[in-house]
Amino acid sequence: MALIHPRSLERWQEWQTSRHRARQVKHAVAGALRRGDEPARPALALHSRAGSGEGRILLGVDSASPTSRASLLTALPYLSAPVDVLAPAGVELPEIAGPEWERRLVEEPAPALTGRGITTALTLGWHLRVGRAVHEWALAQDVAAAVVQHGALTPYAPPLPPRTTLLAWSDADAEFYRSGREDLEVRTVGSQLLWQAGREADGPLVVEVDRPVFLGQMHGAELPRYVTAGTAYAFCRREGALYRPHPSELDALSRAAHAVMRRRGIEFQDTSLPLGELRRPVVGVFSTGVLEAAVRGLPAYVEARRAPGWVHEFWDRYGLRRWGGEPTPAPTGPADEPSRVIAQLLEGQA
Structure with a gap:
């Protein structure tokens, strides 16, 4: 890989633009209007x-x-x-x-x-x-x-x-x-990000609530939404998990997906709570937040439906463990x- x-x-x-063409047009028009004013x-x-x-x-x-x-x-x-x-x-x-x-x-x-x-x-x-x-x-x-x-x-x-x-x-x-x-x-x-996460934890964390949190990645250009949104929806329905939208999930398609999830009974986690203060199991598709959670001592897992092969290779490279088995071990840090x-x-x- x-x-x-x-x-x-x-x-x-060119690839990046092709993945977010509608958003690129919107930003270009808004920028042109601002420059005119x-x-x-x-x-x-x-x-x-x-x-x-x-x-x-x-x-x-x-x-x-x-x-x-x-x-x-x-x-x-x-x-x-x-x-x-x-x-x-x-x-x-x-x-x-x-x-x-x-x-x-x-x-x-x-x-x-x-x-x-x-x-x-x-x-x-x-x-x-x-x-x-x-x-x-x-x-x-x-x-x-x-x-x-x-x-x-x-x-x-x-x-x-x-x-x-x-x-x-x-x-x-x-x-x-x-x-x-x-x-x-x-x-x-x-x-440095994982180093800081490990130092902020100050020892293994106590999981206060077993109900997991799924980390949203609908904004990402790397995967189609049938993988990111589909996995999040299926996992939250099956496991009763809370959904934590990524701060960049502000586009129309993401907002529409959020509305559907809420109508179908999926609860959203309050994003005003910093990721580093979570005391729940954490699940994601390929989020760095899963590694951060593992470093902090939280149960951390990955899950994906119909994901391409590179996602599984990604999991292997970072030692990420799938939901249902043993949690992801904390990555070995530098000296x-x-x-x-x-x-x-x-x-x-x-």
Whole structure:
């Protein structure tokens, strides 16, 4: 098993667009209307912090999602070098809100980054605007660049940029994401997201309610809805489980599916309760949340109806266990905190 599009970002983007064509049209129209009503303004902000040493480190951040912040910004306390963070101007990042940070708006990233003494760049990939700008600039300037893995990998993950170092969760993920390419270097550092989940648990959790929670993934482009919605519906009806919709299940089809589920007696879990505070068994199709639950000591399982073969290979790669048997064992974590190791790699100490 390997990536569907291991090299071509353009072909991956075409696939992504084809999976969400109605949503893409809606966003394009809404964006055009907003641009007609508002004056043009810089879309990116460059945040800078002083430090010791000559080489600067650049972090490219596309969103304030928990996975993005856990993967990129948790390295900041371990970095002594000067740091730049390039992000969309409207994104609020608490990690760079202190008085030691300076902020300025930029119209074009390349002129703003050139000449600052940046020696290393780190992103989540080049499939979104900031990451694309960072990697294109790094390639043009011959600056070392790395991508940190931020979630469990499916064959539909976006391809890595050329001449990049991948910081992977495991050796198996490193080989999978590399997909036979010779222009990539790989280092296994572990998952900061799972590391934090294990530390937050502070020992095995007590399951307060046996009634399971099914983690929704109707928004995902990787699987058709007859798998994601069909599995969720059948499982919740059969097991009396609560359904927990993903925060991105806001499109019309997902909302329609939610309405049908409610009419047929399926109860929804209150999503104001953070995933890390669940005290129930957790079930999903290919959600990273299942791994997080296992790390926290909760009974964690997978379930899928009529799923393609790659889903079963995904389960095997992450050691995920099917509902009805023994729960998923907690993944083996690295010896050191991944963010500390990433900081050392960025500063050339590891």
